[in-house]
Amino acid sequence: MIYQLDEDLWFPDPRLADDDGCLAVGGDLSVDRLLLAYQHGIFPWYSFRDNDEPVWYCPHERFVIFPDEIHISHSMRTLLRKDKYEFSINRDFDGVIRNCSQLRINEEGAWLGEDIIKAYTELHRQGFGVSVEVWEEGRLVGGLYGVNIGKAFFGESMFSLVPSGSKLALIFLAKSFEQLGGVLIDCQLKTAHLESMGGRFISYDEYMRLISS
Numbered sequence: 001m002i003y004q005l006d007e008d009l010w011f012p013d014p015r016l017a018d019d020d021g022c023l024a025v026g027g028d029l030s031v032d033r034l035l036l037a038y039q040h041g042i043f044p045w046y047s048f049r050d051n052d053e054p055v056w057y058c059p060h061e062r063f064v065i066f067p068d069e070i071h072i073s074h075s076m077r078t079l080l081r082k083d084k085y086e087f088s089i090n091r092d093f094d095g096v097i098r099n100c101s102q103l104r105i106n107e108e109g110a111w112l113g114e115d116i117i118k119a120y121t122e123l124h125r126q127g128f129g130v131s132v133e134v135w136e137e138g139r140l141v142g143g144l145y146g147v148n149i150g151k152a153f154f155g156e157s158m159f160s161l162v163p164s165g166s167k168l169a170l171i172f173l174a175k176s177f178e179q180l181g182g183v184l185i186d187c188q189l190k191t192a193h194l195e196s197m198g199g200r201f202i203s204y205d206e207y208m209r210l211i212s213s
Helices: 031-038 074-081 093-102 114-125 165-179 192-196 204-211
Strands: 003-005 022-026 055-057 061-065 086-089 129-136 139-149 152-160 184-186 200-203
Touching: 031 114, 031 139, 061 204, 074 165, 086 165, 093 114, 093 129, 093 139, 093 152, 114 129, 114 139, 129 165, 139 165, 152 165, 165 184, 184 204, 200 204
Parallel strands: 003 022, 152 184
Antiparallel strands: 022 055, 061 184, 061 200, 086 129, 129 139, 139 152
């Protein structure tokens, strides 16, 4: 059963999501609703060309990376030692989110449209949306963005304009977040790329215990 949201600020029990994790449709992308969603492991994910309303997901198993378990391959360690790239946090949120959007904008099911950009830019303005940037000679060549609430970072999207640009951003995020006491990076969906970086599944109950700590 997929629940229909209205203007009131609420979500159904996330455990009622279907087998694919789809929980609800409707509502809005306001800061308050997005924060409520993330605090329960819910996130918006929908094709902006095919849907007039947000669609909300909450997978029963959660694919996550623990910052202290980030896998750094030999080739990545070699690349990092070359000091070819510089890293920053929140220096160019707009540049990161728009690069993430443009690299996928022509794909079927593309989800990072102007409504999402506007919503997460406002989250950034209010201190919850976070970007990580990778620079080469002053040029933005990779990065990622997501939402930081407490000790959890909820990853949204990443991009690379050079080989391994997004991997470098993820490594920098994990190491920086670990130093700040972060406990979990939510990857939302499993990919081979993220699995190679140390991603693994945990139960929803374990996930909620960690993001609520």
